[in-house]
Structure formats: C-alpha cells, structure tokens
Amino acid sequence: MDWIEKREDIERIRQHLRLNYNFGDMYALLFTFGCNFGLRASDLRKLTFGDIRNKTHLEIIEKKTNKYRKIFINGKAHHELNKYIDGHRYNNSIVKLLIVADYVPIFTSRKNIELDEKSIYRIIRTACEDIGLKGDYGSHTMRKTFSYHCYKAVSDLNVLKRLLMHSDLSVTKKYVDSKNLQNFEENECQNSFGYEISDDEIYSLLNL
Numbered sequence: 001m002d003w004i005e006k007r008e009d010i011e012r013i014r015q016h017l018r019l020n021y022n023f024g025d026m027y028a029l030l031f032t033f034g035c036n037f038g039l040r041a042s043d044l045r046k047l048t049f050g051d052i053r054n055k056t057h058l059e060i061i062e063k064k065t066n067k068y069r070k071i072f073i074n075g076k077a078h079h080e081l082n083k084y085i086d087g088h089r090y091n092n093s094i095v096k097l098l099i100v101a102d103y104v105p106i107f108t109s110r111k112n113i114e115l116d117e118k119s120i121y122r123i124i125r126t127a128c129e130d131i132g133l134k135g136d137y138g139s140h141t142m143r144k145t146f147s148y149h150c151y152k153a154v155s156d157l158n159v160l161k162r163l164l165m166h167s168d169l170s171v172t173k174k175y176v177d178s179k180n181l182q183n184f185e186e187n188e189c190q191n192s193f194g195y196e197i198s199d200d201e202i203y204s205l206l207n208l
Contacts, residue, residue, distance in 0.1 A: 002135035003144035003175075004128075010035060010145065010208050012131045014080075017123070020130070025084045027123055030107050030115075032080040034124075034142025035208040037071050038150070038164060040064060041120045041139035050102025052081065067165050072203035145208065147175035153205045154197060163199065 004010050017027040034044055042063045051058055058071040073081075107115045121139040128137035143164075151160050161172040 001138055001140040001144055003141060003148040003177075004035075004133070004137075005148060005177075007149075007208065009131070009133065013124075013127050016131050017127050021123075026107060027127075029080045029084045030120065031124065031127075031142065032077055032208070034139075035145045035149075036074055036077045036203065036206055038143050038146035039071075040143060041117045044142075045105070045107055045114045045117065045120060047106050048102060049104050049106060052106070053102065062165060065165050069165060070199075072200040074203045074207055076207040144175055146206070147172075148177060149206055149208060150202060151176045154202060159197070159202065163202065 004013070014028045014031055017031055018024040021027050030044060033039070033047070034041075037044075037058065039060075040063070043060060046063070047058075047060075051060070052073065056073060058073055060069055060071075061067070062069055105114045107120075109115055109119065117139060124141055125138045128135075128141065147160060147164060150163060151157065154160075157169060157172055157176065160175065161169050164172060164175065166172045
C-alpha cells in the first residue's frame with residue numbers, strides 16, 4: 001500500500017474529509033491521528049476519549065503485537081482534536097464531547113459503535129481517489145505515511161523500526177522509499193541530527 005509523499009496532499013485529504021463527509025471532523029481527526037501516530041487501523045478504532053483527554057501522551061497496548069507503545073501527542077494532533085471538540089461544543093446532538101465518558105470510542109459509525117477496519121479502509125481509499133491521487137491507498141496508507149515522513153526527517157531506520165514496533169529491520173525497509181535509503185550499519189545511529197533524538201522530538205517534528 002502506498003504512502004502520501006507531499007504534505008500539501010495530506011492537507012488536501014484532511015480538508016476533503018472534513019468538508020465532504022457527514023462525519024467529516026471525525027474522519028479528519030482519524031486521518032490526522034493515523035498519519036502522526038503511525039498506528040494500525042486495528043488500534044486507531046479502539047481509541048477512547050479517556051486515552052487522549054488532557055493527556056500529553058497516548059499509551060496503548062498494540063493489538064497485533066501485544067506490545068506497549070507510548071506516543072507523544074504533537075501539535076497537529078492536538079489542533080485537530082480541539083477542532084473536533086469545538087465543532088460539537090454547542091451541538092445538541094446525542095454525543096456531547098465535553099462530557100462524554102472516558103470509555104467511549106472516538107471513532108464511531110452511525111450506530112455509535114466503533115468504526116470497523118473495512119470502513120476505515122474505504123474512507124481513506126475514497127478520499128485519496130477523490131482528490132486525484134493515483135496508487136494503492138487504504139487504511140495502512142496512514143501508517144505508511146507516518147513512516148515515510150519519519151524516515152525523511154531523521155534518516156535512521158533503527159529509529160523507525162523502534163517507533164513501528166517491528167521485530168526485524170527487513171520489515172521496516174518496506175515502509176521507506178528505496179530511493180531515500182542510505183547506507184547504514186544496523187547498530188549505528190545515523191540520524192540526520194548527529195545526536196540521539198528522542199521519540200517525543202520525532203513526533204513533534206512530523207506534525208502531518
């Protein structure tokens with residue numbers, strides 16, 4: 001599945017989701033979280049308001065790997081979350097985002113149940129097609145986009161491997177444009193900053 005290289009295309013998709021769907025603000029938030037956190041759809045759909053309300057970090061156990069992951073909630077993610085909440089602050093709909101219980105999922109269907117993975121795939125694929133992107137797009141596009149821009153920012157496959165919770169570097173290489181791969185030693189830090197950059201700094205740099 002393909003990633004989205006241009007930041008302007010990422011923004012075009014976000015605005016398209018926001019303006020052209022009945023649940024546009026929620027879908028824009030889903031897309032923002034996916035691109036900035038690098039989570040799989042199976043983990044995104046399980047996020048609750050308690051996971052992110054008044055938090056600086058998102059802490060989860062990944063469904064696929066059963067591994068603990070701590071993710072800094074960067075400026076863009078906070079911005080979209082606040083926009084989502086502000087859009088419903090004075091709304092008389094059933095869901096009152098300011099008082100909703102911590103256990104309530106953020107991303108729900110019309111039936112107020114968690115979005116399923118097929119729906120997330122369809123939402124992202126359709127939005128990419130609608131703005132004219134050519135390629136293979138779907139729910140995993142968000143994780144691939146996170147990976148592409150993360151490697152572009154730090155030029156360190158070992159860092160990306162850690163953030164994606166991969167067990168083998170050969171898997172991580174599939175998430176990076178081969179044209180951008182640089183020679184490296186597996187146990188050597190070769191990021192573009194010349195020092196060991198923290199995970200929080202990386203998430204802050206992305207702001208996709």
